[in-house]
Amino acid sequence: MMESSALIQTIRDIVQRHNKMPTRLLQILREVQDSLTWLSAEAINAVAGELGISPDKVRSVATFYSFLYTEPHGSYDILFSDNITDRMLGNRELLHYLSERLGVEINSTRKDGLVSVGTTSCTGMCDQGPAALVNGYALTRLTKPRLDRIVGLVNAKTPLEQWPREFFEVVSHIHRADILLGRHFADGAALRAVLKRGPDAIVEEMVKSGLRGQGGAGFKSAAKWISCRNAPGEVKYVVCNADEGEPGTFKDRVLMQDFADLVFEGMTVCGRVIGARQGFVYLRGEYRYMVDALKATLQSRREAGLLGEAILGDPGFSFDIDIHLGAGAYVCGEESALIESLEGKHGVPRIRPPFPTTHGYLNQPTVVNNVETFASAAKIAVQGGDWFASRGTAESKGTKLLSLSGDCERPGIYEYPFGVTVRQVLEDCGAKNPQGIQMAGPAGHMISEKLFDRRICFEDLATGGSFMVFDHSRDILDGIRNFAHFFVHESCGFCTPCRVGTSLMRDLVDKVHTGHGTRADLEEMRKLGQIMRVGSHCGLGQTAPNPVLDSLDQFPESYERRLRSTAFEPAFDMNAALEQARWLTGRTDPDAYLDEEILQGAMP
Amino acid sequence: MIESKLKVATCSLCGCFGCHMSLLDLDERLFDLAEKIEFDRSPLTDIKELGECDIGIIEGGIANVENVHTLLEFRARCKVLIAMGACAISGGVPAMRNQYELKDCLEESYTRGTGLVDAQIPNDPEIPLLLDQVHPIHEVVKIDYFLPGCPPSADAIWTFVSQLLAGQPITLPYTQIHYD
Known part of the structure; x- marks a missing residue:
């Protein structure tokens, strides 16, 4: 642990870099933890002091997010992704193997304080698992030989920057592309369209397109934009929800990694339409590995006149984007919880109404859209609403990105026009012998073979994009x-x-x-x-x-097939619950036991 | 010929008898109740052996072996079994020991207390052995009805019993299930 004065100086520098803004609290705590490995009471008090807010407020944030630690933690923090798709790929065996090789118990820190090993919710690498995070950076395709090398690197205290790059390689498996992923897009085309035709015309195209929220809820995007545009307020905001936490979903990862320009352009168009000058990307903590690349993309857009002051030379068109990193909280995918988190608080959903379009970030009118929605909006601004609406079904226009994982030969990203049948998707991804699908993640729906002819669209099976296949060898x-x-x-x-x-x-x-x-x-x-x-x-x-x-x-x-034949079974093992007392008293008389027969005899 | 009365048994497991006090708070309504029911085993009658009953009312949670045996017997002999009060429903105050090891609880009382002579954890076979945690009763047997409160007010008990005896669905008015 650092000397007290050094600790305070470190924290002072970090807080200064964030202009002492309490809205940056989560980002500040992430950086403090990067320096100190965990957030001690002393560190929390120092952050509170520098920001001029109460230590309790800081603590409420520090204890809320999974990736922030208020107990001593290892310099190397290894978290295995524990989604069912990781389990299908054998992550539990690897987890036990690593903990044994490192000599550290699961969910704890080694005695020397060097390394912690545990599990975390789905990290969005379902098509290239088993996956893990080391100090927040994604590790993919883990195997025992790879873990052996990681054990060596950890024990030798090798800095992460010197670990082999292939450990961190994240591949975009795009197996089917349609209008969103398939067509070339010239950077700035949508911005030129909005300048040439004006915001009103773009709103009209958005209405014609019928675009709906691609996060899964399916609210009409144009309605959101119009509501925010008409909302009274001088300052408005655009927020891109890249907190892709639904287990089994990774399409936003691919969009942010390979199509960031398209997403940023969609956000900028939205900014112009609603009259916002500031946008945020709320990127889930698990995607930390791409932050530097995204910042570089933003910088090159500024240099190309596509972002920042006077976009494309128009003094009335200024808009910039900031990246905000989450810290492992699924609930922050809910738009009002996301806004709370963006404001530097713990992410608890607000009571709605009022909705974010009138009372969002800092209580100002705010559009919150999914990554895929902004990407689609950029294309619509260029190609027009009719072009977009020519694909899909009556109520679900355009296309949908599906994240395929589980028991199939070709896991990855598939873009389909809305209305495709589940059966078609299963054929295309090479799912042999499928038993059931978890559609739209755990929060979505589990469907069996009987429903494979249903169609993926808002009228039938709505989805944010998660599509996990279970074949007949699996236990549902x-x-x-x-x-x-x-x-x-x-x-x-x-x-x-x-x-x-x-x-x-x-x-x-x-x-x-x-x-x-x-x-x-x-x-x-x-x-x-x-x-x-x-x-x-x-x-x-x-x-x-x-x-x-x-x-x-x-x-x-x-x-x-697992049920007992009795009408009722106790919720816990009663005889085992007496073990401690037997040991404490040394009793072995008949009354010191609760036999199975006694219990069964009394059941009706 | 007299219409046969329903047989009702009650007991307090790991509770404070507060729910039974609330039952006595029915006051003169107890006379009306006595027209319709007959108490079997209950602290009110001091009958020790449980007979075949229509209704069993349980106060308190499950903390030791004797609680388990009593509850199992009630389940076996009562057609309808009711969890009365916070301890029966959720473990209540006694379940506050669940956050500690049983060893720590017993040592606190029997080996670390002041003025103890020959301090030791009691191990007489007559004393029911403690479970490592206190459990709500629905984790041990099937429970048909839950009557909340700490304790449920006499009015709530009256509403509940009247509706149950009349064969009606149970609906407690809000005033009888809010506690602030």
Whole structure:
């Protein structure tokens, strides 16, 4: 640990670099942690002092985000992505292998303080897993030989910059391109179109295009833009939601990595239309590896006159973009929680209405759109709304990027016009013998073979893009259990139906999964799921029971074959619960045990 | 011929008897109740053996072996089983020990206390052995109804029992289930 005066100087420098702005708190804490490996009480107090805010406010942020640590932590922080697709690729075996080789227990820090090993939610590398993060940087395609080398690098205290580059290689597997990924786009074309034709004409094209929010919710993008444009307020903002946290989704990663210009251009067009001068990209912490490249892209756009003051020489057109990095909180994908996080707070969803288009960032009118939505908007500005609307279905215009992973020969990105059938997608990606699909991630829907002829569009199966394939060799309940644990970890804790409901649901799924469940537990799951749907504050809790409720209908056999024949089973092993007391008292008399027979005899 | 009365049994497991006090708070309504029911095993009757009953009302959570046996017996002999009060429903105050190891709890009382002679953790077979944690009763047997409150007010108990005996769905008015 650093000397006190050195610590304060380090923190003072970091806070100064962020102009002492409390809205930069999350970014400041990330940098402080990069320097100190964890956030001690002393560090938190120093940050609070420099920013002139209360230590409690700083602590509330430091304790909220998964990637911020308020306990001592290793200089090397290795987190295995623990999505079901990573598990299919054998990540658990690798996790145990690494912890053994490093001599560190899972979810803890080695005694010498050099390295910590644990797990984290899906890191968006499902097409090239098993994946992990080391100090926030993505590691892909892990194997035992690769882990052996990592053990050597860690023990030799080799700085990350000197690790082999191929460990960090992230490939964009684009297997099918359509109008968004396939057509060439000249940088600045959309900006020239908006200057030539004016914002009104662009709004008109957006309306004609029928473009809907590509994050999955499907709200009409033009309506958002118009509402924000008409909202009273001098200062307005554009926010790009690149907090792609839905397990199984990685299309925004590919867009930000290979099509950043297109996304930035869409944001700039939006800025011009609504009258904003500032935009933010909220990039999920897991995509930290691309921050430098994105900043370089922004800089080259400024130099080319496509960003910053007087864009394309027009003194009335100024717009700039800042990158804000998340820190491992799925709930921040919800737009109002994202705004809270952007303001430097912990990410708890706001009560809506009012909506961000009138009261968003710093309470000013704000458009929050998904990465893919902005990319589409840039193309629409150039090619026109009719061109875009010529593809897709009546209610879902244009195309959709799907992130394919799980049991298929060619995982990766597939761009389809809306309306494609699930069966077609399965054929194209080489899914042999598929049993079921988790559509749109854990918050979406689990579908079985019976539904493979349904179409991917807002009228039928809506999706943000996650498409995880389970073949017949898989146990569906393994996936459901993984998702149930995921939601417990990601619930922000604000409202009871979600905070408590996700934990109860996990316990029930675990109970059935380990062979202790009964029919009464399945009924309890349905009741609980209904309460969570109706009672939760935001979409996270409302959708968290989906995997369980869907699979109870679609895959009843995966539950039923595990059930006990009794009407009811205790939720815990009662005899084992007496072990401590037996040991403390040294008792071995008959009353010191609760036998299985006694329990069964009393059950109705 | 007299219409046969419903048989009701009650007990307090790991609770404070506050729920039973609330039951006594029914006051003169107890006479109306006595027209319709007959108490079997209950702290109110001091009957020790549980017979076949229509309704069982449980106060308190599950903290030791005896609690488990009692609860299992109630489940086996009662057609309808009710969890009454916070401890039965969620473990309540006794469950505050769940955040500590059982060893620490017992040592705090029996080996680290002041004025102890021959300090040791009691191990007489007559004393029911403690579970490592306190559990709500629905984690051990199936529960048919949950009556919340710490304790539920006499009015809430009256509403609940009246509706149950009348064979109606249970709907407690808001005033009987808010506690501030």
